[in-house]
Amino acid sequence: MVPVEHYMVLATLVFFCGLAGVMFRKNLIMVLMSIELMLNAVNIVFVAASRELADLDGQVMVIFIITVAACEAAVGLAMVIALFRKYGTVNTGFLRMLRG
Amino acid sequence: MISYALFYLIAAFILLCSMMVVVSRNPVTSAIFLVTDLFFISALFAKMNAHFLAAIQILLYAGAIVVLFVFVIMLLNLKAEELKGARMTVPEIGVLIVSAIGFVVIAALLGADGATTGGDGRWTDEAITAAGGNTFAVAMRLFVNFVWPFELASVLILLAIVASVVIARKDSLVSSGVGSTAPAQGKGEKGKVAHGTR
Numbered sequence: 001m002v003p004v005e006h007y008m009v010l011a012t013l014v015f016f017c018g019l020a021g022v023m024f025r026k027n028l029i030m031v032l033m034s035i036e037l038m039l040n041a042v043n044i045v046f047v048a049a050s051r052e053l054a055d056l057d058g059q060v061m062v063i064f065i066i067t068v069a070a071c072e073a074a075v076g077l078a079m080v081i082a083l084f085r086k087y088g089t090v091n092t093g094f095l096r097m098l099r100g
Numbered sequence: 101m102i103s104y105a106l107f108y109l110i111a112a113f114i115l116l117c118s119m120m121v122v123v124s125r126n127p128v129t130s131a132i133f134l135v136t137d138l139f140f141i142s143a144l145f146a147k148m149n150a151h152f153l154a155a156i157q158i159l160l161y162a163g164a165i166v167v168l169f170v171f172v173i174m175l176l177n178l179k180a181e182e183l184k185g186a187r188m189t190v191p192e193i194g195v196l197i198v199s200a201i202g203f204v205v206i207a208a209l210l211g212a213d214g215a216t217t218g219g220d221g222r223w224t225d226e227a228i229t230a231a232g233g234n235t236f237a238v239a240m241r242l243f244v245n246f247v248w249p250f251e252l253a254s255v256l257i258l259l260a261i262v263a264s265v266v267i268a269r270k271d272s273l274v275s276s277g278v279g280s281t282a283p284a285q286g287k288g289e290k291g292k293v294a295h296g297t298r
Binding site for chain 1: 103104107111114115118119121122127130131134137138141144145148149150152153156157160161164165168169172173175176178192196199200203204207208209210218219220221222223224227228234237238241242245246249253256257259260261263264265267268270
């Protein structure tokens with residue numbers, strides 16, 4: 001059986017791929033996709049820990065995380081559409097109304 | 101041995117696809133790589149004997165969420181992103197790499213000295229098989245121990261549906277009022293004022 005640290009390291013690397021996307025991509029849709037990537041990294045950790053600890057609660061948590069991710073994607077994409085309709089762009093460099 | 105080889109194969113593909121999601125210039129390419137990535141993560145779940153999660157990973161993530169992304173990309177008719185404006189500065193890259201290394205070290209140390217303890221430890225692979233398989237065991241856990249969070253999740257989904265419809269509607273106050281400099285007081289006037297001043 002592959003030790004749990006290997007799964008944790010893999011999940012960490014995937015999480016930081018997603019974090020780099022959130023930090024450096026300027027397209028709002030790309031930012032949302034990167035967030036999905038980060039949530040998936042967390043899912044890997046939950047399942048690996050569930051297997052390591054022989055406890056099924058981790059797998060139940062993943063079901064809830066997927067639910068929340070679906071809601072987040074739906075609302076986030078609705079906001080992207082609303083912003084695009086108003087400003088004609090989804091570039092985060094232009095959308096800086098909330099910056100003081 | 102086979103188990104290790106399979107894990108490293110899947111892990112290599114997951115990492116490759118994750119990087120391609122982030123670095124592809126075209127959003128559609130990114131979405132395709134995201135689907136591939138989710139398939140390999142699903143394979144990893146199946147390898148960890150989480151068969152039910154492997155199934156809903158494909159059904160929900162690849163089948164629903166990424167399709168939603170692709171639909172929105174298609175609606176907005178986005179061009180490939182120009183990476184000129186997205187220059188990363190050296191300090192930002194440095195912070196990211198250093199924190200990544202730190203977290204990898206922490207993750208690698210997790211198994212040392214029994215750092216992973218807790219959990220009830222009842223659900224070994226043999227116990228799950230004896231209880232009727234992974235899907236049955238997870239379902240029992242979900243509908244017996246987590247039934248109220250499950251019901252709350254349905255309320256959350258209802259809220260998300262209503263919010264999406266309200267935000268994305270054409271004459272929505274939210275979509276016409278975002279970023280307006282006018283103070284938000286008149287309910288009906290707000291959208292018109294915002295359009296006028298812009």
